[in-house]
Amino acid sequence: MLKSVTGAFGAILSLYAYSQAAAAGDQIVIGDIDDLSGVYADVQGQGGVEAANMAIADLGGTILGKKVIVLSVDHQNKPDIGASKFREWADQNGLNMLLGGSNTGVSIAMAKVALAKKVPFFAIGAGGASLTGADCTPYSIHYAYDTTALGNGTASAIVKQGGKTWFFVTADYAFGTQLQEAAARVVTANGGKVLGAVRAPLGTTDYSSFLLQAQASGAQVLGLANAGTDFSNSLKGANEFGITKTMKPAALLAFISDIHSLTLQTAQGLYLTTAWYWDLNDETRAFAKRFFAKMHREPTMTQAAYYSATLQYLKAVKTVGSTDPDLIMAELKKTKINDMFTKNGYIRADGLMVHTMYVMQVKTPAESKYPWDYYKVIKVMSGEEADGAQPDPACSLSKK
Amino acid sequence: MTAVFGVPLPAILGQLMLGLVNGSFYALLSLGLAVIFGLLGVVNFAHGAFYMLGAFAAYIGLQFLGVNYWCALVLAPLAVGLLGIVIERLFLRHLYQLDPLYGLLLTFGIALIAEGIMRGLFGASGKSYPVPESLQGGFNLGFMVLPIYRAWAVFASLTVCGVTWFLIERTRLGAMLRAATENARLVQAFGINVPLLVMTTYGAGVALAALAGVLAAPVTQVSPLMGSSLVIVVFAVVVIGGMGSIIGAIVSGLVLGMIEGLTKVIYPEASNIVVFVVMAVVLVWRPTGLFGRE
Numbered sequence: 001m002l003k004s005v006t007g008a009f010g011a012i013l014s015l016y017a018y019s020q021a022a023a024a025g026d027q028i029v030i031g032d033i034d035d036l037s038g039v040y041a042d043v044q045g046q047g048g049v050e051a052a053n054m055a056i057a058d059l060g061g062t063i064l065g066k067k068v069i070v071l072s073v074d075h076q077n078k079p080d081i082g083a084s085k086f087r088e089w090a091d092q093n094g095l096n097m098l099l100g101g102s103n104t105g106v107s108i109a110m111a112k113v114a115l116a117k118k119v120p121f122f123a124i125g126a127g128g129a130s131l132t133g134a135d136c137t138p139y140s141i142h143y144a145y146d147t148t149a150l151g152n153g154t155a156s157a158i159v160k161q162g163g164k165t166w167f168f169v170t171a172d173y174a175f176g177t178q179l180q181e182a183a184a185r186v187v188t189a190n191g192g193k194v195l196g197a198v199r200a201p202l203g204t205t206d207y208s209s210f211l212l213q214a215q216a217s218g219a220q221v222l223g224l225a226n227a228g229t230d231f232s233n234s235l236k237g238a239n240e241f242g243i244t245k246t247m248k249p250a251a252l253l254a255f256i257s258d259i260h261s262l263t264l265q266t267a268q269g270l271y272l273t274t275a276w277y278w279d280l281n282d283e284t285r286a287f288a289k290r291f292f293a294k295m296h297r298e299p300t301m302t303q304a305a306y307y308s309a310t311l312q313y314l315k316a317v318k319t320v321g322s323t324d325p326d327l328i329m330a331e332l333k334k335t336k337i338n339d340m341f342t343k344n345g346y347i348r349a350d351g352l353m354v355h356t357m358y359v360m361q362v363k364t365p366a367e368s369k370y371p372w373d374y375y376k377v378i379k380v381m382s383g384e385e386a387d388g389a390q391p392d393p394a395c396s397l398s399k400k
Numbered sequence: 401m402t403a404v405f406g407v408p409l410p411a412i413l414g415q416l417m418l419g420l421v422n423g424s425f426y427a428l429l430s431l432g433l434a435v436i437f438g439l440l441g442v443v444n445f446a447h448g449a450f451y452m453l454g455a456f457a458a459y460i461g462l463q464f465l466g467v468n469y470w471c472a473l474v475l476a477p478l479a480v481g482l483l484g485i486v487i488e489r490l491f492l493r494h495l496y497q498l499d500p501l502y503g504l505l506l507t508f509g510i511a512l513i514a515e516g517i518m519r520g521l522f523g524a525s526g527k528s529y530p531v532p533e534s535l536q537g538g539f540n541l542g543f544m545v546l547p548i549y550r551a552w553a554v555f556a557s558l559t560v561c562g563v564t565w566f567l568i569e570r571t572r573l574g575a576m577l578r579a580a581t582e583n584a585r586l587v588q589a590f591g592i593n594v595p596l597l598v599m600t601t602y603g604a605g606v607a608l609a610a611l612a613g614v615l616a617a618p619v620t621q622v623s624p625l626m627g628s629s630l631v632i633v634v635f636a637v638v639v640i641g642g643m644g645s646i647i648g649a650i651v652s653g654l655v656l657g658m659i660e661g662l663t664k665v666i667y668p669e670a671s672n673i674v675v676f677v678v679m680a681v682v683l684v685w686r687p688t689g690l691f692g693r694e
Contacts, residue, residue: 037519037523041523198668205526205620205621205623205626206619206620208418208421209415209418209661209664209671212411212414212415212418212544213411213664213665213668215414215544216408216410216411216414229526229621232528233621236528240531240538240547240549241538241544241545241547242538242540242545243545261528
């Protein structure tokens with residue numbers, strides 16, 4: 001008995017030693033921890049991995065003579081899984097950089113690991129603004145969008161059009177509550193009023209009873225502080241129960257994949273805020289065309305951001321000539337970001353990537369001329385307008 | 401506006417209505433469970449999985465085979481019921497002589513396997529199933545808009561519940577079934593093929609779950625996890641109604657759906673647990689359930 005235990009222990013040790021050796025610096029390892037099977041799987045999911053691989057291919061596949069590889073895992077929307085996988089990769093696989101997928105709760109847990117392990121962490125799918133506020137770290141970059149920008153975009157557009165009283169249906173975790181707060185702040189600042197809110201668990205499929213509560217409030221605007229299939233299910237329910245006839249729905253976070261699955265018939269007229277749209281200009285269309293050839297759907301804003309983040313990180317590695325996390329972070333924070341995702345973006349002291357955001361309106365079926373022709377631009381917001389010019393005072397890095 | 405407990409009446413009526421819709425699904429599912437438990441003594445933990453498979457059968461039929469909703473309403477329960485029969489023949493049959501726990505473990509395992517396979521094939525995020533064209537739109541009830549489809553789901557499930565109750569409690573076939581569970585040997589001695597009877601009963605119970613799945617497909621997402629999130633509540637409903645009682649399953653399904661709806665207006669935080677609170681109270685007061693026989 002004892003013999004077999006020691007034997008097994010020895011085998012584990014030697015395996016460990018082997019994986020250490022394999023990771024010893026002959027590769028640049030990029031990790032992707034995302035929801036690959038749940039409510040957010042269509043937002044980035046496999047498409048995110050594909051986008052990261054496209055960026056690697058565009059730089060030739062090797063940087064500083066090292067092959068670049070991507071690891072990917074499903075966090076199942078559980079913060080403990082995300083954090084422990086991140087730690088495992090950092091300890092055993094020589095992880096150099098992490099791309100964070102959807103779910104603010106998971107990303108907050110992973111930011112703590114980024115700090116402990118000194119691994120640059122690009123939070124992309126997650127929206128919670130606290131990632132560059134109370135939960136900021138010197139190694140976190142909040143890359144694609146945040147709840148503050150969404151509130152400043154969508155909520156202010158709707159309040160200014162006369163939607164003064166709001167009721168929120170909110171995803172019951174960090175992201176939903178932060179999104180609701182950001183939107184509510186904008187609503188009250190513009191003279192509107194929040195009449196109430198109800199929190200629905202992540203992954204709810206039948207929103208009918210939450211929606212009836214919203215209707216009973218008598219508010220003009222139905223604020224949907226959720227995302228992914230939560231968003232499409234709640235909007236579908238609102239249509240089915242005739243609530244969209246009396247209340248105007250506000251999509252506080254919607255991705256083009258959601259609009260596609262809802263169809264224009266249901267989604268037409270919605271306002272939403274996005275960092276990127278495939279049909280903005282020739283550069284975005286060129287990327288979208290390549291992406292479409294592989295994934296058979298147009299990229300979402302966060303899939304485009306996966307591409308951009310991978311590209312910018314690898315360029316920084318090239319410039320610095322090493323994967324040293326502190327040198328890389330310093331390089332990233334002083335360089336303007338210019339690629340097909342954004343122009344003249346820059347990373348603020350608190351880690352937020354400040355860049356142009358667009359307020360869009362979903363086209364009617366009659367306005368849509370070709371497949372995936374879904375948005376028209378209502379307003380272009382500068383990065384400062386979307387997120388404020390000053391770093392978040394809640395972040396310890398802002399006080400320098 | 402009239403108010404009860406400080407809650408406006410339309411809000412209460414709306415939630416009660418939704419509770420009735422949910423309750424009719426509870427009723428249909430717990431009915432199948434009650435039939436299987438009452439007549440076979442099997443605690444069918446795979447019931448939620450068969451419900452999910454029914455919804456997927458409808459989805460697959462529509463997406464890949466061009467089977468519309470109305471045909472799926474018949475074909476999906478048939479297909480899943482057949483699968484149930486196969487499972488009864490191959491596995492479950494050998495466990496009748498053993499402790500009920502073995503049947504529970506087997507069906508629980510089957511549920512996990514079915515969920516795993518569907519998750520592998522279709523992902524966990526769920527597929528949407530469109531409401532059939534003829535049932536789109538809604539009735540304006542004054543206090544809320546009731547989608548026609550949900551009204552139909554209530555009607556369909558109540559009809560099926562009624563027919564099943566009649567079949568088992570009021571016909572010769574039902575009498576044979578009940579006799580076979582009392583004393584299988586004696587009934588067999590009268591020349592009735594008991595194993596066949598039992599097999600068909602299991603298939604029918606499974607088909608009821610699949611039918612509930614088809615009815616639910618346009619209401620919720622068709623997802624591999626749709627069954628496991630429901631089956632626990634449905635078990636509580638069966639326990640409250642009295643294990644094996646047909647009428648108990650139907651009545652307590654409907655009533656608990658409405659109690660849940662009421663809780664959502666009065667104290668929303670408790671709506672997820674109210675069914676279990678009722679179960680605990682009932683078990684203390686009447687351990688055999690509301691309609692259970694000693």
